[in-house]
Every structure is written in structure tokens, then in C-alpha cells.
Amino acid sequence: MSELASLSISNLTVKFGGLVALDDVFLKVAPNTIVGLIGPNGAGKTTIFNSISGLVTPASGEISIHGKKMKWPASHQLAEFGISRTLQGVGLFSGLSVLENVMMGADITSGTNFFKDLFGASGKAESKLRRRALDALAWAGALDMAEKMPGDLTYPQTKRVSVARALVSQPKILLLDEPAAGLGQDDIDKFAALLKQLKQRCAIIIVEHHVDFIGSISDQVYVLNFGKVISSGTFDHVKRDPAVLAAYLGTSTQTGSEKLGGDHA
Amino acid sequence: MDTFLSAIFSGTSRGAIFALVALGLVLVWRGAGIVNFAQMGQAMFTTYIASTLIANGNSYWIGFVVALVSGAALGSILDVLVMRPLSNKKKTELLSSDSMRAAIPVIASLGILGVLQALAGIIWAAEERGFPAPAKQEGFTVAGNVMPFTAFDVFVITCVAITLILTSLFFKRTGMGLAMRATALNQEVAKLSGIRTNRTRTLSWAISGAASSLAGLLLTPSSNLSPNTLDLALFIGFTAAVVGGLDSPVGAVLGGFILGMVISFVTFYDTPEDVFLAILAVLLLSLIIRPHGILGSKDVRRV
Numbered sequence: 300m301s302e303l304a305s306l307s308i309s310n311l312t313v314k315f316g317g318l319v320a321l322d323d324v325f326l327k328v329a330p331n332t333i334v335g336l337i338g339p340n341g342a343g344k345t346t347i348f349n350s351i352s353g354l355v356t357p358a359s360g361e362i363s364i365h366g367k368k369m370k371w372p373a374s375h376q377l378a379e380f381g382i383s384r385t386l387q388g389v390g391l392f393s394g395l396s397v398l399e400n401v402m403m404g405a406d407i408t409s410g411t412n413f414f415k416d417l418f419g420a421s422g423k424a425e426s427k428l429r430r431r432a433l434d435a436l437a438w439a440g441a442l443d444m445a446e447k448m449p450g451d452l453t454y455p456q457t458k459r460v461s462v463a464r465a466l467v468s469q470p471k472i473l474l475l476d477e478p479a480a481g482l483g484q485d486d487i488d489k490f491a492a493l494l495k496q497l498k499q500r501c502a503i504i505i506v507e508h509h510v511d512f513i514g515s516i517s518d519q520v521y522v523l524n525f526g527k528v529i530s531s532g533t534f535d536h537v538k539r540d541p542a543v544l545a546a547y548l549g550t551s552t553q554t555g556s557e558k559l560g561g562d563h564a
Numbered sequence: 565m566d567t568f569l570s571a572i573f574s575g576t577s578r579g580a581i582f583a584l585v586a587l588g589l590v591l592v593w594r595g596a597g598i599v600n601f602a603q604m605g606q607a608m609f610t611t612y613i614a615s616t617l618i619a620n621g622n623s624y625w626i627g628f629v630v631a632l633v634s635g636a637a638l639g640s641i642l643d644v645l646v647m648r649p650l651s652n653k654k655k656t657e658l659l660s661s662d663s664m665r666a667a668i669p670v671i672a673s674l675g676i677l678g679v680l681q682a683l684a685g686i687i688w689a690a691e692e693r694g695f696p697a698p699a700k701q702e703g704f705t706v707a708g709n710v711m712p713f714t715a716f717d718v719f720v721i722t723c724v725a726i727t728l729i730l731t732s733l734f735f736k737r738t739g740m741g742l743a744m745r746a747t748a749l750n751q752e753v754a755k756l757s758g759i760r761t762n763r764t765r766t767l768s769w770a771i772s773g774a775a776s777s778l779a780g781l782l783l784t785p786s787s788n789l790s791p792n793t794l795d796l797a798l799f800i801g802f803t804a805a806v807v808g809g810l811d812s813p814v815g816a817v818l819g820g821f822i823l824g825m826v827i828s829f830v831t832f833y834d835t836p837e838d839v840f841l842a843i844l845a846v847l848l849l850s851l852i853i854r855p856h857g858i859l860g861s862k863d864v865r866r867v
Contacts, residue, residue, distance in 0.1 A: 354756070375758045386756060394749045394861075395742075402739070403746050403757050425738055 303366035305330045305472050305502035306351070306382075311360030313346055313526075320346045322526040324360070326504075328472065328519075333494060333503045335513035335534070338523035339546065344506040346526075348474050352377055352384050365471065378405070381501075383470035385461045385478065391449040397460050398445040401432040404464035432467050439463035439493065455486040462493070472502050479509045491516050514538070522546065570712035571832040572825075577717040579824020580724035584779040585801025586808065586816035587731070588772040593810050594748035595768025596647065598669040602676035604794035604801070606642070606773055607780030609680050610635045612688050614781060615695055615789055624698045631777045639773020643766045646672055681791040690791055697785035720782050727775060728817060734771075735813070744768065748811070796840075800827070803843050807850045809860020818858060822846075 306328040313321040321343045328334045336344045349355040351362070353374040362371055364380050372380055383404065391400050405428055436442045441459040449457060458478060465473055478494075479487050487509070494503060494516055507513045513520060514534040522530040522537050524546040530537045537543050585604065592600045613634055614627030650669050684690075699715035735741035747754040747764045755761050779801075780794055787793055800823050808819025823846065830842045850857070 352756075374755060375760050378758055384756075386753070390750075390753045390756065392746050392749045392753060395746060399742055399746075402742060403754075403759075405739075425742075428739055 303330075304328060304363065305365060306504070307363040307366075308347075308351075309361050311347070311350060311362075312358045313343075313350055313355055313360075314358045320526050321350070321357075324523070324526070324528055326521060326528075328502045328504055330471075330502050331498050331500075332518040333498050333505065333516050335517035335520045336504065336506045336523060337508070337510060337513055337520060338529075340508075341525075342523035343526040344523055345476060347523075348384060348476055348504075348506060351382065351474065378468045378470075381469075381471035382474065383465040383468050383472070384474035385465045385476055391457060391460060391464075393449055395449075396445070397441070397447050397449060397452070398429065398432055398436070400449060400460060401435055401445075401464045401467050402428050404435070404467040405431065431469075432463075435463040435467040436460070438466060454481055455483075455490075458482065458486075458490065459493075462497075466497075470501050472504070473497070475503060475505045475507075477507055478505065479507055479512045487512055566712070567832050571828045573711075573713045573717065574832070575825035575828030576821070577713075577720050577824070578828060579821035580721050581779050581782045581820075582797070582800050582804050582823050583817040583820025584724055584727060584775050584782070585797055586804035586820045587728070587813055588776040588779070589801055589805045590808075590810060590813050590816040591768050591772040591775070593805070594813075595744060595772075596643070596651075596669075596765045597666065598647065598673060599802070599810075600673045600769075600772070601670065601798065602642065602673040602680060603772065603776045604780070604798035605677040605680035606635060606638050607776040607797075608789070608791060608794045609684055610638060610773075610777040611695060611780040611784050611789055611794075612684055615693065616688070618696060624696055628698070628781060631781055632774050635777025635780075636770040636774040639769035639771075640766050642676060642773075643769035646676065647769070648762065648765070684791040688791075692788040692790040692793075695781075695784035695789045701785065716785065723778060723782060727778060731771065731775075731813070740764075740767070800843055803847045803850075806847060806857060809857025811861055812857065812859040815857050815859030 304327050306326070308324065308326040311321050311324040311326075312319065324343070324347060326334070326336075326347065336347065338344055346355060350357050350360070350371060353372050353376065357371055360371075361368060363369065364372075364382070369380075372382070377383065391397075392403065395403070433442065433445060436445055439459045439462045441456065441463055444452060444456060444460060449460070452460065462475075462478070465475075475494075479490060482490060491512060494505075497503060505513065505517070517534055519531065520534045520537045521528055522540070522543045529542045529546055530540040532540075588603050589600060592598055592603070610631040614631035617627040617630055618624055647669050650672055697716045697719075699719045701714050701716045703710040703712055703714050705711070735745055743754070743759045744764045744767065746757065747759055747761050751761055754764075779797065783797055784793060801820070804819035804823040805816050806819070807822055808815030808817070823843065826842055826846055827839050830836075830839050834842075
């Protein structure tokens with residue numbers, strides 16, 4: 300890969316007290332690709348996201364964003380670096396309208412100058428933000444929900460809204476935390492189509508339990524177990540990897556491969 | 565009929581000020597999760613600053629503006645120097661229960677009230693002094709009759725109306741206002757959305773400080789200024805906030821006007837001595853009938 304990676308992580312180690320949550324993890328995401336992270340519960344998938352988005356401080360490790368080596372970002376710096384994430388379980392504000400929720404994705408208070416944020420937060424800036432939020436909603440196919448409250452939406456609709464919220468800052472790297480969880484097959488198919496379109500605009504990293512879904516959309520798949528990357532490559536490659544079969548099933552039989560390729564939600 | 569009109573007018577003007585006090589309390593409650601008992605101590609302090617400026621020959625308006633600005637500054641300083649360290653989870657983790665942790669800042673606010681009152685006593689002496697009104701406090705005369713409505717009442721209502729409109733525009737129509745509403749709803753998710761919640765907290769304290777300073781400036785011309793003058797206003801404002809719903813700014817304003825009317829009608833039809841009792845009755849009734857307040861959300865009581 301001579302191409303400059305959107306995001307590249309190496310030697311990432313995270314400890315929670317005595318527990319090693321991530322051990323020497325690496326990850327490379329090329330622009331306009333979808334990278335899937337799979338692995339059993341507690342394998343450390345979400346911890347990778349938390350490290351990238353400043354919620355967890357790594358014990359060691361390097362991160363490069365758009366080919367530039369840098370410090371691990373703090374939460375409020377993500378928009379600046381072109382990173383956006385959705386939250387497990389959606390995380391919409393119940394007391395704000397859908398449109399306002401999406402506007403919140405734009406990192407309104409990220410400016411380095413607080414007073415500029417405060418007084419630059421004029422009606423003009425706000426209406427510009429409103430338009431951007433409407434664009435993002437239209438893009439995620441959720442424009443007609445703009446004035447509704449999150450409580451009035453169906454679960455698949457809230458997923459679309461949370462993607463719109465992640466898109467409003469026009470990220471170059473999008474982190475999706477279990478976007479397919481709780482969706483029916485029909486909605487998963489629609490969502491996969493949406494993501495394939497989305498990858499023309501940014502690189503996408505997805506943490507997901509739904510192996511079929513990951514297999515159908517990912518260009519690269521990383522398999523984690525007990526905080527380590529045990530396999531990486533195309534989905535066809537990793538699903539035949541004996542280490543992966545062992546991790547998922549405790550054995551490395553051929554039937555295991557079929558099982559992994561099958562419904563494994 | 566005259567008594568009735570007088571009660572209505574006086575209730576509106578007083579109610580407007582209590583609405584401001586209640587709004588100040590609600591802003592800090594929503595923004596920082598703290599009932600700020602020091603609020604009217606802050607207002608008392610900034611009113612003293614205005615009083616000193618005016619006594620030294622400056623115009624009323626200089627005192628007015630300085631009081632509002634120093635109200636915002638004092639609020640911010642208290643948050644950064646006292647409340648922020650006290651809310652630091654790491655520093656308070658020895659205290660096991662969450663409810664204890666939530667109580668610490670509230671108790672600290674009582675401490676701040678004591679310090680501010682003592683300081684005011686030391687700096688300005690504890691005796692009462694008058695505080696000027698920028699407009700006449702005698703009723704308008706219409707066709708030879710003195711009406712129960714004064715130019716100062718007009719000034720009070722105008723000031724409060726402007727404050728309410730500006731605050732509501734700020735929360736509804738600016739990105740920072742949206743960020744503050746989001747933080748009030750869910751601090752964790754707000755943080756994950758990249759909101760610097762420390763800043764929005766401090767901003768809540770600043771806006772609340774300025775609003776209460778305005779309330780102090782509007783209340784003291786009709787009483788007098790002393791370190792304890794505004795204690796009753798805090799009690800009334802707190803009751804107003806509870807009646808309206810502690811987490812609802814609109815409810816706070818509504819509660820303020822309700823309290824204004826109750827106090828005014830008790831004063832005019834009964835006796836001013838019963839005012840305190842009436843407020844207590846309203847507080848008690850409100851807590852029994854509608855504990856989350858008229859417009860408050862049901863799951864608000866944390867402390």
C-alpha cells in the first residue's frame with residue numbers, strides 16, 4: 300500500500316488497572332475503504348474506538364492521521380482531525396429535536412477561542428449549521444424526521460439519524476460502533492447500501508458482532524481476541540484463518556468455517 | 565377594585581424579579597446539577613459594588629453595567645475556583661455514595677454565601693443603606709388619580725422582558741446555546757459529542773450570575789441594601805423554581821410570576837406578616853401535588 304493511510308495505528312496497548320485490554324494492536328485504514336473489526340465480546344473492539352476518540356488514554360502506541368504522526372486526540376479535537384463516531388446504543392439527546400441532535404454532531408464548541416465560539420455563535424452561523432444538518436439528514440435518508448423528537452422514531456430510523464449526526468462534521472474517518480445491532484435483515488441490507496455509498500466520501504471503521512454484515516461490506520477485516528489482533532486481511536482470508544476459527548469456536552474444523560460464514564449475530 | 569388592580573400590578577412587577585431569581589437557579593441546576601444557595605449572596609455583593617460606584621459620583625448606569633459584568637465574572641470565578649475542583653470525580657472518589665458527591669457542591673454554595681455576606685459586612689459595614697432606582701417610584705397619575713403602577717415598575721418589567729428574550733434566543737438560536745441544552749440533558753453524551761462541558765458549566769454560572777445581579781439591582785430600591793437583604797429573595801426564587809419545575813427555564817419564569825401574585829395578594833388582602841407563611845404553603849402544596857413542578861420533567865430530583 301503506497302497510498303497514504305487515512306488512519307494508522309501501531310503498538311497500541313491499553314491497560315485498565317491490571318487488565319490488559321489491548322495488547323500491541325495495529326490497524327491501517329486506507330481512504331475510501333471500509334474496515335471491519337470483529338471479535339468476541341470483550342475482545343477490545345470498542346476500546347480501540349475509545350482510544351482513537353480520546354475516551355481512553357493508551358499506555359503506549361502510535362497513531363497517524365492522514366499520514367501524519369500525532370498525539371492521541373482528545374474528544375474535542377476529533378472534528379478538527381476529521382474523525383467522527385457514532386455511539387453504541389445510538390446516544391441521541393431525548394430532549395432535542397432530530398435536527399438539533401444532528402447539529403450537535405458539528406462540534407459547536409470545538410474552537411480554541413471560547414469567546415469566539417460564544418460570540419461567533421450568531422444566528423448566521425447557526426442557520427448555516429442548520430443547513431448542513433439538513434443536508435446530512437437528507438443524505439442518510441432521514442430528512443422527513445428533522446422536526447420529530449428521537450422518542451417518536453423507530454429504532455432503524457434512530458440509526459439513520461445517528462449516522463447523519465456523525466456525517467455533519469464532514470469527517471474523513473467515520474467510526475461506527477455496532478451500527479447493525481438491533482436491526483432486521485431488511486434494514487441491514489438498506490444500511491449496507493448506505494455505507495457503500497458513504498465510502499466514496501470517507502474511510503469507515505466498523506465495530507460489529509454481525510459477521511455476515513461485516514463480510515458483505517468490508518474491504519479489510521481485523522479479528523480481535525483478548526485484546527490482540529489475531530488475524531487481518533480480506534473477509535475471505537480471515538474466515539479461513541485457523542486462529543479465527545479457534546477463537547470463535549474453540550476448534551479449527553471445517554464445519555467451523557461454515558458456521559462463521561453463516562449467521563453469527 | 566383598586567386593591568385588586570394594585571395587587572395585580574405589584575404582583576407583576578415583583579413576579580418579574582422573582583422570575584429572574586428562579587431563572588438563575590434553574591440555569592445553574594441544569595448546567596451544573598447544583599442548587600446554588602449563594603446566588604443572591606453574589607447578587608448582594610455586586611449590588612454593593614454598584615452602590616459604591618454610584619455613591620462615588622458615577623452615574624447609575626455605570627453602576628448598573630458594572631454590576632451585571634461583575635455578576636457574570638463572580639459566577640464564573642466561583643465555578644472555576646470552587647465548584648470545578650469539588651466536582652472532580654477523582655478528588656471526591658473517597659466519598660462512596662453518589663448522593664454524597666452531589667451534596668458537596670450544594671453545601672459549598674452555602675459556605676460561599678456565608679463568606680460573601682461576611683466579606684460584605686467587613687468591606688461595607690453591616691448597616692443598611694439605600695439603593696437608587698433609575699426611575700420614579702411614585703405611581704403614574706391618570707386623570708388626577710394616582711395609579712398603583714410606577715415608572716420603576718415599567719423599568720423592572722422591561723429589563724426582565726429583555727433578559728428573558730435574550731436568554732431564550734441564546735438557547736434556541738445559537739450553537740453554544742444548543743450545546744448547553746444538550747449538556748443539561750446528558751453530560752456524558754455531550755462530552756462524547758465533543759462539547760467542552762467545563763466551559764458550558766462555567767457559562768451557566770456566568771449567565772446565572774448576571775441574571776441574579778440584575779435581580780439584586782431591581783429588588784434593593786424597594787427594600788434597602790444590607791448583607792442579608794436578598795436572603796428572602798433566594799427563598800422566594802427557589803420556591804418559584806420548584807413550583808415551575810427546577811429543570812425548566814420557562815417554568816421558572818412562570819413560577820416567579822405565580823409567587824409574585826401570591827405575595828402581592830397576601831400583602832394587599834391579608835397582611836404582609838403572612839407572606840412568609842404563604843410562600844411556605846405554596847412550596848408545600850407544590851411538592852405534594854406536583855413534585856416535579858408545572859413544566860419540569862419527572863426524573864429530575866437527584867439531590
